[in-house]
Amino acid sequence: MAVYTMKEAKPAPSTSKGLVFWLRENLFSTIPNTLLTLLGIYFIYTTIPPLLDWMIFDATWSGTKEEVVKEGARWIFIIEKFDQFMYGFYPEALHWRPNLVAIISIIFVFFIPRLSSIKIKFVSMLLYPVVCFILIRGGLGLEVVGTEKWGGLMLTILVAAVGIIASFPIGILLALGRQSDNMPIVKTLCVGFIEFIRGVPLITILFMASVVLPLFFSDGIEFDKLLRALIGITLFQAAYIAEVIRGGLQAIPKGQYEASESLGLSYWQGMILIILPQALKISIPNLVGSFISLFKDTTLVLIIGLFDILAMVTLTNSDTSWLGFEIEGYVFVTLIYWVFCFSMSQYSRVIERRYNTDH
Amino acid sequence: MNNSKLPPTSSGLFNSPQNRAIIFQVLSLVVVVLCIFYFVNNMFDNVAKRGITTGFSFLGETAGFGVSQALIPYDDTSSTFLDVFIVGLLNTMLVGVIGIVLASIIGLMVGIGRLSSNYLIAKLSLVYIETFRNIPILLQILFWYNVVLAALPSPRQSISYFDSVFINNRGLIMPDPIFESGSGFILVAFILACISVVFLAKWASKRHDLTGEEFPLIRVSLAIVVVAPLLVFFVTGQPISAEYPALKGFNFKGGITIIPELLALIFALSIYTATYIAEAVRAGIEAVPPGQKEAAKSLGLKEHVILRKVVLPQALRVIIPPVINQYLNLVKNSSLATAIGYPEIVTLFSGTTLNQVGQAIEIILMTMAVYLVFSIVISLLLNWVNAKMEIKGR
Incomplete structure (x- = not known):
């Protein structure tokens, strides 16, 4: 007598799940899609292996430059000049x-x-x-x-930090001024300043700060080159921060303003205790975005003769015993900027989630 | 009721918000005016002390220096500083126009690629965006100029395409078109073709409104615009020829040369700006609710019709404002050309001219004014576009 035995369920056909299915669905679903995939693979094949070879496998990591035999990057240059890239001409004993x-x-x-x-x-x-x-x-x-000895990554971070910290209060005041509809004169002044700064490139403001600013003060007052650049960058950044914060202020419901007034709070009390904490919170992602742009824009100070990390590439290559190492220099500086900017942008996403108190 | 028994609502001068606002405004205005007065006063003192002349009369003086690229006739011996200003302005606009076109094309492609159903393409687009937008634009310009373009061979070892386009460390050399008599007719034919396309579009849209019938407008108008000038070109006996560049000694003679500074600037600016445009395109397309696409599908519309008639019109409303802002940023970033010496307005005017004349205030204000005019024109354009694309309520 035949006994019925239950058979094992067959695995799902490979056409509806698993690696093959995924590949077919995501990479080879149609003929144009397949062509695009092949194009992409070809692109990766022609760029990534040579790049890795140059940066890592064929690179020279130690020894002197006379001993270099490999074709890849000569990182010994970066190792040799590392202190200059970090500190500029800052005395070594004081690092x-x-x-x-x-x-x-x-x-x-x-x-x-x-x-x-x-x-x-x-x-x-x-x-x-x-x-x-x-x-x-x-x-x-x-x-x-003296500030003329400051340089490298240290100067880059310093310029960015001062620009961020100093521009913040100015930016808040400008944003509040722009929002004050009952004071047309103050509003006009703020709008004029913000729109003027935002309408011109940073480089012209830096030129203004380095060439024209000294003319504005009587002879006794001397301005350091670095201080002039910092003033220009701070004013520039303040205008952009003001616009970001204005966006936050506009997003606060009118009821919040009215509620703070009905509690009997003065303008400043209401702003500091009720409106600004909420407005700043919703502006955080855009504020970080604006800080990232500022960090990238600090490279412009090399045009007015400060030695930030990017200027160090040219400077270290003018050393007659180390000529022709621009590529290594640029790639190194690129990596530093990329790591800073990318981690800041990822961090802003984390903060955005942490401060998100919506339910 | 007798109002006189009520206490006065605001007794002191500072208790009324109106009064306070007025006092505060007067105070801030006085401070600003005093500051400006102090600065201007010092400025005139300093300028007089250093023996710098003031005013704009320097614009009429002969400049006396060479410029590596000029779109208007320019020569070192007779051209004035005003000519230098115009040369710089035109070169800035040249970079702006080419950069905007290239950045839009790359940005559109990468933005759509980011949303592609193809996993590899989507990830490659993401890598492109995250790589290039996190590297300072000045660094990218310097890299293209000092590393990539500097590594190109000398004119004798040029990389050549079809023996007519050459790339070497002096730049990109292309054939120069020569317009002989009769080539005017081709231009006329082109203009007539464009006008007829406008009328055709009007007729097609009217017919669509009346009957609902579709007209293959894009294909037909492309055909008209291409075929009409081509036909005239052959009828008039091919009046356009080209002067091909040829190697003479150590350099090329003839043809149009695009200087390496311009190439580096355009590569860097368009690659950098394209990352922002791509993000704007992606955000715009994602902003269209998925229900819109599903509804269009359930109406039985074809895939490309859904894209053209349902998704794009709604996405463009979100895409265009940030993209126009990026165009303005591209024009402002072109000022970084001063680091590699491309002769645009900042290099020529705030750089060379300032060094020769020394009138910092006038020169920097003129440079700033150029960019302010660009900003104002672009924001007017933006307002016009926004008004045009606004959802029309009934």
């Missing part, structure tokens, strides 16, 4: 000072938001720039290093 500033900054950024006492927060926020400035420039018993 610990910018390093210390970097450590303090990381601790500062990490711990300040976790402090509970408003007073300590406020005092440390005031102390932080002073301490950093004294550490980098000198004074109070430390050896003074």
Whole structure:
């Protein structure tokens, strides 16, 4: 007598799941799609292996430049000139000072938001720039290093940081001024400033700051070249920040303004306690976007003669014993900028999610 | 009711918001005016002390320096600083126009590629965007100029295409078209073809409104615009020929040369700006609710009709404003050409002219004015486009 035995279920046909299905669905679904895929594979095949060879497998990592036999990148140049790329002409014996500033900054950024006492927060926020400035420039018993010796990545980060921090309060004031409909004169001044700055390229503002600004002050007042660049960058960034914050202010419902007024708060109390915290929160993604642009724009200071990390490529290549290493220099600087900008943009996505208090 | 018994609503001068606003405004205006007065006063003092002349009379003086690329007749001995200004302005506009066209094409392709159902293409587009938008534009310009273009061979070892287009470290050399008598007719034919296409479009849209019948407008108008001038070209006996570049000694003679500075600038600007345009295109297409596509599909429309008549009209409304802003950014970023010495307005005017004349204030203000005019024109264009594309309520 035949006994019925249940058979094992057959696996699903490869046409509806698994790797083959995925490949067919995503890469080879139609003839044009297949052609595109082949084109893509060809493109990857012709670019990635030579690039990897050049950067890693055929690269020279140690030794002297006379010993170089391989065809790839000669990273010994970067290793040799690493200090210049990082610190410019900053005296080698004093490199610990910018390093210390970097450590303090990381601790500062990490711990300040976790402090509970408003007073300590406020005092440390005031102390932080002073301490950093004294550490980098000198004074109070430390050896003074003039700004003409600052350079490299240190200068790039410094210009970006000062631009971000100094432009923030100005940007908020400009945004509030632009939103104040009951004060037409103030509004016109703010709109005029913002639109003027946003209408011209940064390089013309830097030229203005480096050539015309000294003419605006009487002879006794001397401006450092770096200070002039910082003023130009701060004014430029303030106009862009103002527009970002204005976007945030406009997104706050009118009821919030009315509620703060009906609580009897003054204009500034209402702004600081109710409106700005909400407006700044929704502006965070755009603020970070604007910081990334500023970080990229700091490269422009090389046109007015400051030695940021990009300027170091040309400068290190003018050393007669190290000629012809531009490619390595540019690739190295490109990687640094890319890592900074890419991680900032990823970080902004994290913050955006963390501060998202919608339900 | 007797109002006089009520207490006055706002007694003190500072208690009324109106008064406070007026006082605050007067104060800020006074501060701004005082600052400007102080600056201008110092400026005139300093300018007088340093013996710098003021005013715009320098524009009429002879410049006396060479320019590597000029779209108008220019020579070092007789051209004035005003000519230099115009040369720079035109060169900026040249970069702007070529850069905008290229960036739009690349940006559109990458933006659509980002949404492609092909996994590989979508990821490659993403890598392109994330790579190039996170590298400073100045670094990209310098890289193209100092590394890629500097590595090209000398004129004698030029890379050549069909023996008429040559690439070497002096730039890109192309044949120069020569227009002989009779070539005017081709232009006339082209203009007539364009006018007829406009009328055809009007007729087709009217017919579509009345009968609902489709007319293959794009194909027919393309055919008219291409065929009509071609026909005239052969009828009039091929009046357009070309002067081919030829190697003479160490360099090429004849043809049009695109200088390497322009090439580097255009490559860098269009590749960089295209990443932003691509993101705008992607955001615009994603902004169209999927229900729109599904509805169109359930009406039985074909795939390309859905794209043309349903998705694109709605997506363009979102895409166009940020893209126009990127065009303005591209024009502003072209000022970085000063780092590689391409003769545009900042290099020629805020650079060379400023060094020769020394009148910093006038020269930098004139340069800024150029960009402000560009900004104003582009924002007017943007307002016009926004008004045109606004969803018309009934």
